[in-house]
Amino acid sequence: xxxxxxQIRLTRGLVEEIQKLVDKDVYPSTSEAVRxxxxxxxxxxxxxxxxxxxxxxKIQKEVKFQLLGARGTRDFLPEQQIVREQITSVLRExxxxxxxxxxxxxxxxxxxxxxxxxAGGAEILKEMFSLQDQGKRSLGLRYDLTVPLARVIGxxxxxxxxxxxxxxxxxxxxxxxxxxRYRQFVQCDVDVVGCSAMSADAEIVALVNAAFSKLxxxxxxxxxxxxxxxxxxxxxxxxxxxxDGVILSIDKLEKxxxxxxxxxxxxxxxAQDAIDTLLDTLVIEGSNDDKLGKLKKSLGxxxxxxxxxxxxxxxxxxGASCTFDPSLARGLSYYTGTIYETFLKDSKITSAVCSGGRxxxxxxxxxxxxxxxxxxxxxxxxxxxDAFLERDEVVQKTVTSVFVIPIGTALESMQFCERLRKxxxxxxxxxxxxGISKNLKFANSMGIPSVVFLGQQELKExxxxxxxxxxxxxxxxxxxxxxxxxxx
Amino acid sequence: xxxxxxQIRLTRGLVEEIQKLVDKDVYPSTSEAVRxxxxxxxxxxxxxxxxxxxxxxKIQKEVKFQLLGARGTRDFLPEQQIVREQITSVLRExxxxxxxxxxxxxxxxxxxxxxxxxAGGAEILKEMFSLQDQGKRSLGLRYDLTVPLARVIGxxxxxxxxxxxxxxxxxxxxxxxxxxRYRQFVQCDVDVVGCSAMSADAEIVALVNAAFSKLxxxxxxxxxxxxxxxxxxxxxxxxxxxxDGVILSIDKLEKxxxxxxxxxxxxxxxAQDAIDTLLDTLVIEGSNDDKLGKLKKSLGxxxxxxxxxxxxxxxxxxGASCTFDPSLARGLSYYTGTIYETFLKDSKITSAVCSGGRxxxxxxxxxxxxxxxxxxxxxxxxxxxDAFLERDEVVQKTVTSVFVIPIGTALESMQFCERLRKxxxxxxxxxxxxGISKNLKFANSMGIPSVVFLGQQELKExxxxxxxxxxxxxxxxxxxxxxxxxxx
Numbered sequence: 001x002x003x004x005x006x007q008i009r010l011t012r013g014l015v016e017e018i019q020k021l022v023d024k025d026v027y028p029s030t031s032e033a034v035r036x037x038x039x040x041x042x043x044x045x046x047x048x049x050x051x052x053x054x055x056x057x058k059i060q061k062e063v064k065f066q067l068l069g070a071r072g073t074r075d076f077l078p079e080q081q082i083v084r085e086q087i088t089s090v091l092r093e094x095x096x097x098x099x100x101x102x103x104x105x106x107x108x109x110x111x112x113x114x115x116x117x118x119a120g121g122a123e124i125l126k127e128m129f130s131l132q133d134q135g136k137r138s139l140g141l142r143y144d145l146t147v148p149l150a151r152v153i154g155x156x157x158x159x160x161x162x163x164x165x166x167x168x169x170x171x172x173x174x175x176x177x178x179x180x181r182y183r184q185f186v187q188c189d190v191d192v193v194g195c196s197a198m199s200a201d202a203e204i205v206a207l208v209n210a211a212f213s214k215l216x217x218x219x220x221x222x223x224x225x226x227x228x229x230x231x232x233x234x235x236x237x238x239x240x241x242x243x244d245g246v247i248l249s250i251d252k253l254e255k256x257x258x259x260x261x262x263x264x265x266x267x268x269x270x271a272q273d274a275i276d277t278l279l280d281t282l283v284i285e286g287s288n289d290d291k292l293g294k295l296k297k298s299l300g301x302x303x304x305x306x307x308x309x310x311x312x313x314x315x316x317x318x319g320a321s322c323t324f325d326p327s328l329a330r331g332l333s334y335y336t337g338t339i340y341e342t343f344l345k346d347s348k349i350t351s352a353v354c355s356g357g358r359x360x361x362x363x364x365x366x367x368x369x370x371x372x373x374x375x376x377x378x379x380x381x382x383x384x385x386d387a388f389l390e391r392d393e394v395v396q397k398t399v400t401s402v403f404v405i406p407i408g409t410a411l412e413s414m415q416f417c418e419r420l421r422k423x424x425x426x427x428x429x430x431x432x433x434x435g436i437s438k439n440l441k442f443a444n445s446m447g448i449p450s451v452v453f454l455g456q457q458e459l460k461e462x463x464x465x466x467x468x469x470x471x472x473x474x475x476x477x478x479x480x481x482x483x484x485x486x487x488x
Numbered sequence: 489x490x491x492x493x494x495q496i497r498l499t500r501g502l503v504e505e506i507q508k509l510v511d512k513d514v515y516p517s518t519s520e521a522v523r524x525x526x527x528x529x530x531x532x533x534x535x536x537x538x539x540x541x542x543x544x545x546k547i548q549k550e551v552k553f554q555l556l557g558a559r560g561t562r563d564f565l566p567e568q569q570i571v572r573e574q575i576t577s578v579l580r581e582x583x584x585x586x587x588x589x590x591x592x593x594x595x596x597x598x599x600x601x602x603x604x605x606x607a608g609g610a611e612i613l614k615e616m617f618s619l620q621d622q623g624k625r626s627l628g629l630r631y632d633l634t635v636p637l638a639r640v641i642g643x644x645x646x647x648x649x650x651x652x653x654x655x656x657x658x659x660x661x662x663x664x665x666x667x668x669r670y671r672q673f674v675q676c677d678v679d680v681v682g683c684s685a686m687s688a689d690a691e692i693v694a695l696v697n698a699a700f701s702k703l704x705x706x707x708x709x710x711x712x713x714x715x716x717x718x719x720x721x722x723x724x725x726x727x728x729x730x731x732d733g734v735i736l737s738i739d740k741l742e743k744x745x746x747x748x749x750x751x752x753x754x755x756x757x758x759a760q761d762a763i764d765t766l767l768d769t770l771v772i773e774g775s776n777d778d779k780l781g782k783l784k785k786s787l788g789x790x791x792x793x794x795x796x797x798x799x800x801x802x803x804x805x806x807g808a809s810c811t812f813d814p815s816l817a818r819g820l821s822y823y824t825g826t827i828y829e830t831f832l833k834d835s836k837i838t839s840a841v842c843s844g845g846r847x848x849x850x851x852x853x854x855x856x857x858x859x860x861x862x863x864x865x866x867x868x869x870x871x872x873x874d875a876f877l878e879r880d881e882v883v884q885k886t887v888t889s890v891f892v893i894p895i896g897t898a899l900e901s902m903q904f905c906e907r908l909r910k911x912x913x914x915x916x917x918x919x920x921x922x923g924i925s926k927n928l929k930f931a932n933s934m935g936i937p938s939v940v941f942l943g944q945q946e947l948k949e950x951x952x953x954x955x956x957x958x959x960x961x962x963x964x965x966x967x968x969x970x971x972x973x974x975x976x
Contacts, residue, residue, distance in 0.1 A: 010645075012646070062645060068598065068601055068642065068643055069598070069639070069643065070594055070596045070597055070598050070621075070625070071623065071625060072621075073594035075591070075592070075593050075594070075636075075643070076592040076593075077591065077640070077647075078589035078653060081589070081591055081592045082589065085590055096887045096914050097909040097913070097914050098909060098916070099886070099888045099914065099917070100887075101566035101569070101885070101886045102566060102569040102570060102573055102887075103565065103566060103569055104563070104572070105563045105564075106557065106562070106563070106672050107595060107658060107660075107672065108617075108629075108660070108672065109557075109558055110557070113556055129596075129619055130619065131617055131618065131619040131629075133558075133559060133560075133617070133662050133671070134662050137558070141619075148563075151556050151557070152563050152565070155557070155563070156563075156565065157499040158499060159565075160934060161920075162919055162920065165566060170595060172595075172596070174621050174622050175622075183621070184594050184595065184596065192919065195919045195920055197919050197921060199902065199917075199919040202902070203902070203917075203919070206906060210909065210910075313899070314899065314902055317899045317900070317902055317903045318902055318906040319906060397589070398587070398589045398652075399584045399587075399589045399590075400587045411801070411802065411805045412805075414687065414690070414691070414802055414806055415805045415806060415807075418807060418808075421585040421698065422698075424585070425585070426584050426587065427586075427587065428586070428587025428652070429587070429687075429691075431680065431685055431687040431688050432649075432683055432685055433685060445648055446648060
């Protein structure tokens with residue numbers, strides 16, 4: 001049985017009402033009261049004394065609305081969406097600084113495109129949402145942004161190479177739900193198509209460094225090359241037909257540790273001495289140079305090592321950094337060279353926040369051409385967002401920076417508010433004709449930094465009163481000077 | 489039979505190859521050659537001489553890729569998406585200046601939410617894309633952003649009123665396709681929930697004025713009030729149960745003219761003198777005040793007139809403008825007060841680019857509460873985008889503002905390019921190791937405004953050569969001064 005944690009939000013008044021029942025020992029806790037109300041809603045159970053029944057009914061009503069969203073999806077209220085847009089705007093800005101231009105493709109694709117032999121692989125296809133249009137055409141919701149990119153390359157032979165694009169978009173997977181796994185999530189992809197030179201692979205490392213530095217996160221970019229991994233597996237004496245299975249096991253090193261992986265490999269029929277050689281070569285310590293030195297000795301001539309050395313020297317020239325990790329595997333079998341995974345330092349988010357690699361065969365096979373070189377990386381907005389929330393930063397419930405409170409000056413206040421907007425100030429105004437204290441309470445609860453009062457007396461004098469909502473400080477300011485004061 | 493116009497893009501080389509066949513009178517035109525190739529692909533037909541067959545096969549291959557997108561959807565390549573993001577960024581900025589904060593909701597919703605009695609209406613539901621998750625739950629793709637807003641209000645009783653949100657998002661309708669009608673399109677909505685005062689209705693007019701002024705379009709915002717329309721229909725002696733049908737006919741005035749509407753109304757069983765009275769009252773000329781004066785005489789006391797007078801006076805105070813048009817109807821039956829439609833002046837786009845109104849009943853009925861006041865407007869990105877394309881502005885194929893061409897200085901050039909990016913310059917660099925003339929050709933074809941050359945000699949002198957791609961002018965600039973020169 002798959003368990004699921006639901007976040008239920010109740011109005012404060014109702015929570016207080018439930019608390020009273022807890023105080024009277026009717027329920028051991030507020031959450032038990034909610035659980036009881038839901039149980040009664042689903043399976044029913046006996047009558048309740050009137051006052052308790054009334055509260056339970058209220059809980060049921062509020063809970064019912066909490067369940068109206070499709071399973072595995074989330075709404076982002078302004079206080080959440082403001083943060084998410086800050087993150088995507090930093091990513092967008094960084095992508096553009098590195099010469100990537102925006103692309104947009106539809107959320108629905110033809111099934112035959114999404115399920116084509118060289119697309120996402122069997123695992124992903126099991127989780128594809130399928131639908132039909134009225135003409136009974138088979139369609140699906142996209143599960144990544146790479147297949148649409150391959151389609152766009154195929155459909156647009158006029159595109160100049162290298163084609164550097166970014167795409168920030170929602171993707172869908174109809175899989176099991178757990179903490180941090182949703183059915184709709186956002187990928188932010190950058191890819192270079194049509195460039196087999198390692199300059200592209202290095203540029204992506206510099207871009208990832210720049211993006212997270214702007215976002216204020218310390219990161220560790222791990223890098224490896226599939227040709228090195230293949231070389232290591234082969235040099236351990238493991239047959240080529242076991243390669244993919246072995247790499248899938250190596251991918252579990254980080255999560256489950258050396259012993260578990262050894263056991264799994266033995267289960268796949270790999271000889272004990274091959275397993276030992278393999279892991280001794282994979283799990284090595286030291287600087288990038290140290291590790292490369294050791295590997296050169298055990299592997300000899302290897303194209304992957306040459307490539308990674310080139311990437312590392314370019315990354316270094318660009319003042320960026322990454323960690324060479326020969327045990328980095330990445331599950332997907334379509335990678336052909338460089339692979340990346342990026343982890344946050346000092347965060348509870350231990351999964352990779354940004355991963356990718358070089359896939360020189362996919363696009364070509366997809367569009368029926370010779371190989372088309374491509375390398376790219378995908379930033380997971382939802383994980384980066386979760387990491388953002390760990391910081392104890394002030395929550396903004398609105399983008400508004402000043403709230404105008406008219407005191408008997410409805411028309412003039414709207415006029416004044418409009419002036420502020422024309423000057424680029426994000427200004428809001430009381431639309432409901434509320435009193436001063438209600439308006440102040442509203443501005444405070446929304447976290448708006450400044451309030452402007454405009455009464456008849458102020459109007460006559462061509463002034464307004466500005467209140468700093470944090471310090472409580474108030475001052476009279478000439479109308480013409482308000483913009484200047486607010487922009488400080 | 490529904491016809492469809494497909495845009496087929498072919499590579500230049502192939503077009504030249506086809507042209508040769510046209511020159512030899514094999515085909516009357518290039519497009520006839522393409523049609524023949526498609527016909528042969530679909531229904532086959534006889535053999536062709538070898539050289540012609542080869543070209544036809546090439547056409548078939550390129551055409552095949554053109555058909556890979558789902559029907560009724562479009563890709564936006566960088567040169568298109570750059571423009572679309574310019575538009576949405578102006579809209580977003582304007583919405584925030586007016587105190588609206590961003591909201592994001594999932595693209596998939598539960599069917600029972602989308603089909604609830606008070607949602608989009610039968611017409612829209614016919615065009616809803618349906619799907620299921622693995623738990624066999626019935627889901628649909630959202631067809632607007634209003635139903636999700638109502639759901640969010642229901643699920644979040646803690647939200648402070650008025651709740652001012654904007655949402656820019658894709659919506660889906662599985663309907664017939666024609667020029668300008670797609671199955672996936674973008675709506676940009678602003679709504680004020682929880683405010684019945686006309687200040688909200690007026691603010692929206694000011695916001696629409698500001699948005700289009702920033703976008704560089706002259707517009708005409710038409711405004712009316714459903715209570716006026718109802719009053720006019722009633723005062724013409726038409727029974728209340730015919731109201732909705734009559735309003736649907738009035739909605740066609742703009743498109744089909746007075747005579748057609750009269751005919752349709754007669755067909756709906758409305759008496760001839762009622763029709764004449766109705767149209768005489770609806771179709772009136774003059775200033776807003778003139779029209780209101782005339783209507784007051786024929787209607788007497790009317791809540792809609794009071795409301796629109798208040799809106800107009802506030803709009804005027806805010807320095808914005810709109811045209812009162814008592815014949816404006818808007819099809820949807822859920823509007824309860826103010827209605828808006830915005831048209832572009834001096835554009836071939838004659839349909840409304842931005843419409844909406846007040847709907848005080850929907851949200852309340854949807855969430856099972858007393859009425860919840862709400863007013864909003866929706867900008868149609870796709871139409872605004874089409875209007876943008878009418879202007880003969882320079883097409884940018886990339887966001888890049890400078891392209892660095894290394895001449896034997898791969899490493900140092902990447903280093904230099906990275907410096908530019910750190911300074912906020914959108915810089916790209918040759919990743920392929922191409923020669924100078926190929927690089928210049930590439931930068932030119934992408935419309936990149938400046939190119940920087942960095943050779944060994946320049947490197948020694950700490951300088952680079954900058955070329956203005958438009959004028960062809962070149963000058964040597966110290967590396968430290970490049971940012972300054974480029975930012976000019």
